[in-house]
Amino acid sequence: MSGLSTHPGGPILGRWEKPFEMLLGSATALILACIMLLTCLDVAGRYLLTMPVPGALEVTELMMGALIFASLPLVTLRDEQVTIDLFTPLIPKAVKRPLQIVIQIVGSLCLGVIAWRLWIKAGQVMEYGDTTAVLRISIWPLVYFMSVLSAVTALILLIMIRHKEATGKTAGGAGEV
Amino acid sequence: MQEALIAFAVMLGLTFLRLPIAFSMALVGFAGFAYIVSTPAALSMVGTVAYETGMSYTLSIVPLFILMGNFVTKAGLSGELYRASYAFLGHRRGGLAMATILACGGFGAICGSSLATAATMSKVAMPSMRKYGYSDALAAGSIAAGGTLGILIPPSVVLVIYGILTEQNIGKLFIAGILPGILAIICYLAAVSATVRLDAKAGPPGERASWRERLLALRDVWGVLALFLVVIGGIYGGIFTPSEAAGIGAGGGMVFLVARKGWDWHMLRVILMESAITTGMIFTILIGALIFANFINMTGMPTELTEYAEQFRETPLLVILVILVIYVVLGCVLESMSMILLTVPMFYPLVAHLGYDLIWFGIIVVVVTEISMITPPVGLNVFVLRSVLPDVPTQTVFRGVLPFIVADIVRLGILVAFPAVTLYLTQFVT
Numbered sequence: 001m002s003g004l005s006t007h008p009g010g011p012i013l014g015r016w017e018k019p020f021e022m023l024l025g026s027a028t029a030l031i032l033a034c035i036m037l038l039t040c041l042d043v044a045g046r047y048l049l050t051m052p053v054p055g056a057l058e059v060t061e062l063m064m065g066a067l068i069f070a071s072l073p074l075v076t077l078r079d080e081q082v083t084i085d086l087f088t089p090l091i092p093k094a095v096k097r098p099l100q101i102v103i104q105i106v107g108s109l110c111l112g113v114i115a116w117r118l119w120i121k122a123g124q125v126m127e128y129g130d131t132t133a134v135l136r137i138s139i140w141p142l143v144y145f146m147s148v149l150s151a152v153t154a155l156i157l158l159i160m161i162r163h164k165e166a167t168g169k170t171a172g173g174a175g176e177v
Numbered sequence: 178m179q180e181a182l183i184a185f186a187v188m189l190g191l192t193f194l195r196l197p198i199a200f201s202m203a204l205v206g207f208a209g210f211a212y213i214v215s216t217p218a219a220l221s222m223v224g225t226v227a228y229e230t231g232m233s234y235t236l237s238i239v240p241l242f243i244l245m246g247n248f249v250t251k252a253g254l255s256g257e258l259y260r261a262s263y264a265f266l267g268h269r270r271g272g273l274a275m276a277t278i279l280a281c282g283g284f285g286a287i288c289g290s291s292l293a294t295a296a297t298m299s300k301v302a303m304p305s306m307r308k309y310g311y312s313d314a315l316a317a318g319s320i321a322a323g324g325t326l327g328i329l330i331p332p333s334v335v336l337v338i339y340g341i342l343t344e345q346n347i348g349k350l351f352i353a354g355i356l357p358g359i360l361a362i363i364c365y366l367a368a369v370s371a372t373v374r375l376d377a378k379a380g381p382p383g384e385r386a387s388w389r390e391r392l393l394a395l396r397d398v399w400g401v402l403a404l405f406l407v408v409i410g411g412i413y414g415g416i417f418t419p420s421e422a423a424g425i426g427a428g429g430g431m432v433f434l435v436a437r438k439g440w441d442w443h444m445l446r447v448i449l450m451e452s453a454i455t456t457g458m459i460f461t462i463l464i465g466a467l468i469f470a471n472f473i474n475m476t477g478m479p480t481e482l483t484e485y486a487e488q489f490r491e492t493p494l495l496v497i498l499v500i501l502v503i504y505v506v507l508g509c510v511l512e513s514m515s516m517i518l519l520t521v522p523m524f525y526p527l528v529a530h531l532g533y534d535l536i537w538f539g540i541i542v543v544v545v546t547e548i549s550m551i552t553p554p555v556g557l558n559v560f561v562l563r564s565v566l567p568d569v570p571t572q573t574v575f576r577g578v579l580p581f582i583v584a585d586i587v588r589l590g591i592l593v594a595f596p597a598v599t600l601y602l603t604q605f606v607t
Contacts, residue, residue, distance in 0.1 A: 086510055
């Protein structure tokens with residue numbers, strides 16, 4: 001539960017890191033707060049006013065999509081993806097650095113493919129004119145948003161290669177839950 | 178079958194090279210799917226999984242329960258819980274360790290995470306156990322073990338994920354966790370009691386509290402009790418769905434936090450952001466695991482496993498025992514969430530086919546996972562303690578945890594032998 005992250009070799013994104021974290025951090029905080037408030041209002045409306053919030057379910061769905069993909073760059077910046085460090089001591093020193101570069105590239109490719117497929121999905125959704133059932137909100141802008149944030153995360157993974165070279169950092173985040 | 182086993186080996190190999198587990202699962206799942214079906218099909222499968230998992234109403238329960246746990250942690254309800262437990266149990270031999278277990282159980286009732294429970298309680302319980310001269314082994318062991326109650330006693334994020342994977346009623350799963358949770362507390366208390374019987378110096382008694390003090394201390398925990406009753410009672414009574422209960426719980430947690438610490442924009446923002454980041458981390462693993470599961474289903478492995486298990490129809494318990502052994506072994510290298518996401522899609526059709534209740538199996542899986550959280554070499558709870566209490570050697574913590582592992586195995590035996598303990602309360606869920 002620390003505040004903003006601090007990296008031993010300086011911020012990964014240089015002077016952009018603070019504003020970037022501030023922006024995405026505030027966005028995710030706001031979205032999550034809205035999901036919570038909407039759920040509470042919906043229940044309160046149903047029992048106290050016998051009228052639930054119209055479209056609460058679909059708006060929650062849209063906000064979930066935004067929340068998850070907006071948090072991805074932050075998860076990556078903090079190196080909080082779950083990794084297994086059990087066998088790290090067995091990896092020979094000479095291999096460590098090249099291996100690390102390959103791992104970062106592979107991770108970046110994974111997210112790149114997801115970004116690409118979501119981009120195509122967004123195109124389809126726009127073409128079909130898919131909207132939510134009750135409030136008729138267009139879904140395609142959100143899917144483009146999800147795609148772009150996946151691409152940003154893929155990019156951050158690549159930028160981190162250079163950063164990790166500077167610090168030689170190997171420790172990873174552990175899973176929570 | 179063969180393809181699936183090779184894929185598993187490759188996937189584990191990649192994670193051992195420190196590729197994040199979410200990416201290993203996604204990569205191997207994608208490659209395997211492309212190999213068996215076709216590359217275009219695999220590409221479109223990846224897009225669909227990411228899209229549908231991202232925008233799911235049911236899954237909104239995950240960030241909301243994480244948020245509730247983070248709110249109550251910051252609100253400092255843990256101190257009151259410990260004081261109340263201490264007032265009732267502190268005067269016994271090993272009483273402070275017993276109070277730790279009980280307080281962990283109480284905290285688990287409003288927090289769905291083992292690590293958070295262990296980390297929070299270590300800050301409250303460790304200083305007083307040190308003051309009374311408890312051995313580091315017993316003190317750290319009781320916190321690490323008590324922490325595992327967080328994922329069994331509802332609400333529990335792991336049970337939510339299990340429920341979504343197996344399409345079981347999440348409300349029922351939560352209710353099913355209550356009696357096994359109480360059983361866990363009893364077994365752990367017995368473990369403490371046995372430890373101090375063997376070595377009286379490990380846990381000297383504290384001061385006896387008067388009944389007046391006890392009642393006063395009890396009054397302080399009304400907040401925890403109220404939150405638990407609203408959330409779980411609401412689900413139990415069918416007043417709201419589990420997702421709604423999570424939202425109400427998070428809202429209630431925030432009210433407590435603001436009532437105690439005042440309105441602090443900065444703190445609220447940090448808590449919300451931290452919860453969002455934890456959510457993002459879990460969903461990355463979830464998406465990776467679902468891609469992997471889609472591939473595993475294509476290999477036909479779950480069906481083959483079910484057919485293979487057919488010959489054990491007379492002795493289905495044998496199959497369950499084998500599955501439990503697999504979990505214990507995997508638990509040595511994997512962390513709990515990844516382990517459940519990887520294995521449950523494979524095993525649950527088989528378990529259902531053998532006539533077992535999937536609610537019961539979910540609780541069993543969580544209990545085995547709990548054991549893996551305190552056993553070497555990847556006992557995550559133990560490592561949390563290491564970071565909170567850097568002066569206690571890991572060896573000591575593992576030694577202290579030993580009696581609790583024995584208690585866990587006893588409990589697992591009881592739960593496997595008597596499914597009624599798990600299922601009794603679920604019949605009343607509407």
